[in-house]
Amino acid sequence: MSLQICDLHARIADREILRGISLEIRLGQTHAIMGPNGSGKSTLAKVISGHPDYEVTQGSVLLDGVPLLEREPDERARMGVFLAFQYPCEIPGVSIANFLRAAAQARLPEGESLSVTDFYQKLYREMDALGMQRNFSSRPLNAGFSGGEKKRAEILQMAMLRPRYGILDETDSGLDIDALKVVANGVNRLRGPEVGFLIITHYQRLLDYITPDFVHVMVEGRIVQSGGPELALELERHGYGSLEERYGSSK
Ligand code: ADP
Ligand code: MG
Ligand code: MG
Secondary structure (H helix, E strand, O other), X not given: OEEEEEEEEEEEOOEEEEEEEEEEEEOOOEEEEEOOOOOOHHHHHHHHHOOOOOEEEEEEEEEOOEEOOOOOHHXXXXXXXXXXXXXXXXXXOOEHXXXXXXXXXXXXXXXXXXXXXXXXXXXXXXXXXHOOOHHHHHOEOOOOOOHHHHHHHHHHHHHHHOOOEEEEEOOOOOOOHHHHHHHHHHHHHHOEOOEEEEEEEOOOHHHHOOOOOEEEEEEXXXXXXXXXXXXXXXXXXXXXXXXXXXXXXXX
């Protein structure tokens, strides 16, 4: 069982951003992708999620053997991939709790429904475990959220939906230490034989709290190096400069 990315090429506005990405995330594994700004990390997450701006020109993504790229974004989510991007940035007037309830309801087989009591019980259990204030769930979704609050909401969504494969994209601007810990705690708590993670990060910092099984470095739309967690530390010491010199072309 795996999320298998095979020779993936994608472009936006006639520019090729992903230039042959191959990566297999098996259930139970946590992979990290690191790389300089602009290397295509977020693009990879968006292409897997089905973002309409990107055109896949070559390659495939298989989820437990089933082709994913032909599916609509919401179908991909039902198949068990979690990506933050499929959610709207801001829905005025809709609270986090209501949004999560609708999302949970949408994933149930037809005819089944989730009682309000059961939902809140589950919600508060997850929030308590994540160390989140319960009143956070009554805030309107993403309205005026800081980067850290967006990440908290995202992690809570993930904890509620329990995807088979979770893909997280840390923003390049970085998170404060508390948000970083919420993200790491959320991922670590869900880690286990039944779930695979792809953690995308510009910095090594997040990986101080989430120890990945594998680390990959992306430069200009390609994975140029793969290794164990020690690779992240090496990059932190030496930076991306020499890798960009070696593998970069155009810039
Ligand atoms: P990363 O997440 O590694 O910083 P991105 O995937 O965000 O990289 O971006 C990869 C490249 O794609 C960058 O050079 C960026 O300028 C370009 N890019 C991203 N989004 C767009 C867009 N909407 N239109 C044109 N180019 C884009
Ligand atoms: Mg960027
Ligand atoms: Mg990015």
